[in-house]
Amino acid sequence: xxDNQYEILALTLRYWFVLLVIYTFVxxxxxxxxxxxxxxxxxxxxxxxxxxxxxxxAISAMILLSLKDDINLLIxxxxxxxxxxxxxxxxxxSYFFAGIxxxxxxMVDTLCxxxxxxxxxxxxxxxxxxxxxxxxxxxxxxxxxxxxxxxxHWDKLNYLLMAVGCGLLLLTLLVGKEIGGAKNWITIGKYNxxxxxxxxxxxxxxxxxxxxxxxxxVKRLPVFIFTAIVILMVVLQKDLGAAFxxxxxxxxxxxxxxSDLLVTGCAGLLASIGAVASYFLFGHVRVRIAAWRNPWxxxxxxxxxxxxxxxxxxxxxxxxxxxxxxxxxVIPASRTDFIFAAICEEMxxxxxxxxxxxYMLIMLRGISTALEAHEPGDxxxxxxxxxxxxxxxxxxxxxxVKFIPLTGVTMPFVSYGGSSMLVSFGLIGIIQGxxxxxxDIRQREAEQQQINDDSGEDYGED
Amino acid sequence: xxxxxxxxxxVLILLVGLYxxxxxxxxxxxxxxxxxxxxxxxxxxxxxxxxxxxxxxxDILDRNGDKLAWTEKKAVKNPETGRNEDYYTRVYYSxxxxxxxxxxxxxxxxxxxxxxxxxxxxxxGYNNSLIEKIYQKAFLAQExxxxxxxxxxxxxxxxxxxxxxxxxxxxxxxxxxxxTGEILAMVSYPTFDPNNIKKFEDDTLVNRATQGxxxxxxxxxxxxxxxxxxxxxxxxxxxxNCPGNILxxxxxxxxxxxxxxxxLDIKQALTVSCNTFFARLGVEIGWKKLLNTGKGFxxxxxxxxxxxxxTPSSLPIxxxxxxxxxxxxxxxxGKVLVTPLHMAMLAASIGNDGIMMEPKLVYKVIGRNGNxxxxxxxxxYKTAMSYENANILKEMMEAVVLExxxxxxRSGKVGIAGKTGTxxxxxxxxxxxxxxxxxxxxPADDPxxxxxxxxxxxxxxxxxxxxxxxxxxxxxxxxVELGY
Numbered sequence: 001x002x003d004n005q006y007e008i009l010a011l012t013l014r015y016w017f018v019l020l021v022i023y024t025f026v027x028x029x030x031x032x033x034x035x036x037x038x039x040x041x042x043x044x045x046x047x048x049x050x051x052x053x054x055x056x057x058a059i060s061a062m063i064l065l066s067l068k069d070d071i072n073l074l075i076x077x078x079x080x081x082x083x084x085x086x087x088x089x090x091x092x093x094s095y096f097f098a099g100i101x102x103x104x105x106x107m108v109d110t111l112c113x114x115x116x117x118x119x120x121x122x123x124x125x126x127x128x129x130x131x132x133x134x135x136x137x138x139x140x141x142x143x144x145x146x147x148x149x150x151x152x153h154w155d156k157l158n159y160l161l162m163a164v165g166c167g168l169l170l171l172t173l174l175v176g177k178e179i180g181g182a183k184n185w186i187t188i189g190k191y192n193x194x195x196x197x198x199x200x201x202x203x204x205x206x207x208x209x210x211x212x213x214x215x216x217x218v219k220r221l222p223v224f225i226f227t228a229i230v231i232l233m234v235v236l237q238k239d240l241g242a243a244f245x246x247x248x249x250x251x252x253x254x255x256x257x258x259s260d261l262l263v264t265g266c267a268g269l270l271a272s273i274g275a276v277a278s279y280f281l282f283g284h285v286r287v288r289i290a291a292w293r294n295p296w297x298x299x300x301x302x303x304x305x306x307x308x309x310x311x312x313x314x315x316x317x318x319x320x321x322x323x324x325x326x327x328x329x330v331i332p333a334s335r336t337d338f339i340f341a342a343i344c345e346e347m348x349x350x351x352x353x354x355x356x357x358x359y360m361l362i363m364l365r366g367i368s369t370a371l372e373a374h375e376p377g378d379x380x381x382x383x384x385x386x387x388x389x390x391x392x393x394x395x396x397x398x399x400x401v402k403f404i405p406l407t408g409v410t411m412p413f414v415s416y417g418g419s420s421m422l423v424s425f426g427l428i429g430i431i432q433g434x435x436x437x438x439x440d441i442r443q444r445e446a447e448q449q450q451i452n453d454d455s456g457e458d459y460g461e462d
Numbered sequence: 463x464x465x466x467x468x469x470x471x472x473v474l475i476l477l478v479g480l481y482x483x484x485x486x487x488x489x490x491x492x493x494x495x496x497x498x499x500x501x502x503x504x505x506x507x508x509x510x511x512x513x514x515x516x517x518x519x520x521d522i523l524d525r526n527g528d529k530l531a532w533t534e535k536k537a538v539k540n541p542e543t544g545r546n547e548d549y550y551t552r553v554y555y556s557x558x559x560x561x562x563x564x565x566x567x568x569x570x571x572x573x574x575x576x577x578x579x580x581x582x583x584x585x586x587g588y589n590n591s592l593i594e595k596i597y598q599k600a601f602l603a604q605e606x607x608x609x610x611x612x613x614x615x616x617x618x619x620x621x622x623x624x625x626x627x628x629x630x631x632x633x634x635x636x637x638x639x640x641x642t643g644e645i646l647a648m649v650s651y652p653t654f655d656p657n658n659i660k661k662f663e664d665d666t667l668v669n670r671a672t673q674g675x676x677x678x679x680x681x682x683x684x685x686x687x688x689x690x691x692x693x694x695x696x697x698x699x700x701x702x703n704c705p706g707n708i709l710x711x712x713x714x715x716x717x718x719x720x721x722x723x724x725x726l727d728i729k730q731a732l733t734v735s736c737n738t739f740f741a742r743l744g745v746e747i748g749w750k751k752l753l754n755t756g757k758g759f760x761x762x763x764x765x766x767x768x769x770x771x772x773t774p775s776s777l778p779i780x781x782x783x784x785x786x787x788x789x790x791x792x793x794x795x796g797k798v799l800v801t802p803l804h805m806a807m808l809a810a811s812i813g814n815d816g817i818m819m820e821p822k823l824v825y826k827v828i829g830r831n832g833n834x835x836x837x838x839x840x841x842x843y844k845t846a847m848s849y850e851n852a853n854i855l856k857e858m859m860e861a862v863v864l865e866x867x868x869x870x871x872r873s874g875k876v877g878i879a880g881k882t883g884t885x886x887x888x889x890x891x892x893x894x895x896x897x898x899x900x901x902x903x904x905p906a907d908d909p910x911x912x913x914x915x916x917x918x919x920x921x922x923x924x925x926x927x928x929x930x931x932x933x934x935x936x937x938x939x940x941x942v943e944l945g946y
Contacts, residue, residue: 004599004600007599008596008599008600011592011595011596011599012592012596252473255469255473256466256469256470256473257466257469259465259469296502299502299504307502307504308504310495310499311499311500311502311504311505311507313492313496313499314492314495314496314497314498314499314500315500315505315507315508317496321507326507327506327507330506330507349488349492352488353485353488353489356481356484356485356488357485359481360478360481363477363478363481364474364478367470367473367474367477370470371467371470371471375463376463376466379463379466379467379470380466383470383473387473387477390477390481391477394477394480394481394484397484398484401484401487401488401491402491403483403484403487403488
């Protein structure tokens with residue numbers, strides 16, 4: 001297709017993409033709002049035509065991209081494949097688990113599809129592999145849903161999990177590979193994986209299991225030590241994003257479970273001291289802070305990433321330059337950490353804001369699930385998963401738009417990367433498992449009620 | 463369980479707050495800084511391709527429609543293939559070095575600068591409507607950006623540039639309209655030829671008028687005087703005996719050449735530019751009120767103007783300031799730093815009854831068919847002082863030119879009011895090089911012109927009155943002659 005025809009098409013269609021994404025966001029927002037103010041319970045919610053809208057989004061974006069340069073049928077097929085994969089995942093899971101939060105699943109899929117489209121634009125090979133990761137992620141999601149729902153004795157595995165977590169991180173320290181400034185990768189065969197991602201799930205389980213029981217502070221010592229060790233190890237790997245995430249996870253869960261302001265305050269104090277110390281001890285921390293305070297001062301070196309990201313965002317404007325019309329490839333790490341800037345450039349800041357909003361809604365619904373839980377352990381599990389996802393997406397988006405200093409974490413569900421995709425889906429699986437449990441308990445109660453009522457009536461007739 | 467729920471809700475509120483702050487910051491940053499990020503010279507998206515440009519940038523014209531910069535196609539023999547190929551380059555008019563810092567350049571090797579960088583949004587046609595963009599893509603062989611008409615006058619630029627270069631010293635002149643904020647001329651010297659950028663000497667590329675930070679010296683006394691008029695009710699009745707040298711906080715402040723001015727009031731003190739008077743006055747006013755007045759004149763502000771990028775001026779006084787530092791700040795020494803453009807705005811605001819207008823550089827943006835897409839809209843930037851106080855200060859500035867240090871600016875053709883300044887460049891006294899300043903406006907009764915002149919590195923014995931004032935007079939006379 002000639003260049004100018006493609007450009008006209010992309011220029012016009014950008015409004016269409018903005019519309020579809022905003023529609024999904026607004027629908028999800030309204031539904032979440034109604035649920036929060038209590039006029040709508042989780043089980044009477046309807047997802048309406050959101051699946052249809054998402055299929056439309058995936059297919060039309062992929063068809064547009066397939067028309068760039070020469071008409072490429074493979075990309076069109078990929079569009080259909082993505083739609084099929086998404087529909088299969090969504091329908092399959094919601095058929096077998098009536099009690100899960102369907103909106104969370106749909107919002108996650110919206111993020112994934114936006115990621116597929118952007119990756120296809122940036123590098124066609126990655127997009128296809130990302131779809132594979134999506135399908136594997138769905139299996140992980142299913143696994144954790146079932147695990148959280150039906151496996152009652154997960155706290156027995158606590159010490160095993162702790163050992164596995166420490167072992168994984170130790171292994172990374174010993175044989176890890178340095179990619180992009182942090183030594184947090186292990187190579188297995190042809191795959192690179194990031195153990196610090198998997199430790200997130202371990203941490204959620206370990207913390208929930210430990211904190212759900214009432215104990216004195218001294219008896220909680222193992223979990224304190226475990227948290228300290230994992231944080232220290234990721235700091236040694238220069239993975240500051242992960243360290244921040246683990247720390248937030250610990251502080252929030254600990255505070256929620258125990259209301260112990262003393263320890264929470266001490267942890268906060270300790271972390272502040274650690275942060276200040278690391279500023280003076282480590283060169284890479286100072287570089288990050290300097291680049292955050294004024295990326296333009298040293299735009300050729302330290303500030304380059306952030307400055308390029310801001311330039312890309314500003315070039316896109318509210319509705320974007322149009323898919324395929326910008327040059328997001330000049331942003332460093334545009335497929336992983338900086339994919340948000342690439343999305344803002346080509347699809348527009350409005351889409352970017354909608355994506356931030358989607359993360360917020362996922363968090364809101366995750367925490368609502370925690371609030372509906374009947375046991376402390378379940379509440380903490382759902383809370384841990386929701387907080388983990390929320391903090392991670394906040395950290396990376398905040399870093400990309402220069403709200404907070406940049407730390408290299410991936411953008412859940414959107415960035416390219418297997419470890420990130422699997423773990424993020426795992427966390428969603430935990431939330432869904434708890435939601436399903438809530439649902440089943442509620443149903444049992446309702447049945448009980450029904451039986452009681454029936455017998456009560458019988459009694460009355462006598 | 464109840465406790466857990468309560469705490470969960472607390473965390474929920476915290477996290478939602480974080481997210482709302484993120485979204486809020488994101489929108490704020492994009493709205494206020496977005497165009498600056500976009501126009502950064504590191505943005506390769508808007509670079510003009512020399513071989514096959516997707517979009518040909520529009521022309522840059524001066525306010526009378528004379529072309530300052532345009533795009534030309536040249537057939538150049540490609541050494542590899544041996545065939546003639548079309549190359550597109552930006553061409554600047556023959557005396558472009560006189561407007562070089564305003565217009566800047568757009569060069570594949572050296573990047574972008576000036577209007578060529580900051581207004582690339584218009585020049586490359588990014589402001590076109592969707593329909594116009596589609597039309598151009600569908601029916602034109604090559605897309606075309608829009609023409610930007612600047613508020614500067616080419617003739618004035620050339621004349622003032624000649625005056626400054628005759629001095630053979632680094633310097634800068636800004637001439638603007640106090641009522642609308644239009645910049646009529648903005649000169650920075652040393653300058654360069656944008657048609658032939660080969661070598662620069664250290665700071666040639668710096669636009670001193672907007673990017674150069676200098677101590678203001680005595681012209682800062684205008685701010686101190688404005689603050690005194692605002693905050694000390696009977697300031698005009700108070701007199702002070704200048705001994706030529708006083709001690710503040712153990713350190714000496716002395717007048718020019720140690721001359722004792724004797725008994726004087728504020729008007730006489732400004733006229734002779736008495737250091738001891740204003741140093742004492744600054745201490746009398748106090749840091750808080752002086753800082754407030756300074757902020758009213760735009761000090762310490764980010765200067766997010768829509769048309770031009772200006773380095774913020776700094777007035778770094780706070781509760782920790784010592785009396786001595788405060789005294790030095792009140793006479794424009796110490797750590798006070800300003801740009802010439804800001805000083806022109808300051809003079810303009812006094813001339814314009816205390817209202818400071820936002821400086822404007824874009825007169826019009828003209829589209830492909832000659833349709834005007836954007837026209838200059840004067841914007842009030844700040845109300846620096848009250849109408850009455852502005853007029854009192856105006857009278858004082860007239861006296862400076864009539865009988866005080868600014869005598870050399872007196873003109874037979876037009877009534878000029880102003881203030882001179884001689885600042886020590888280094889903070890250490892041993893540095894012998896001084897900065898000569900003159901700021902002012904004309905005609906004094908109803909100003910249509912405001913000016914700031916800065917000449918760097920004048921030798922010992924030379925002052926703002928002897929170096930900058932005559933230059934300001936000539937520039938203003940030329941502008942009046944041209945009908946401004």
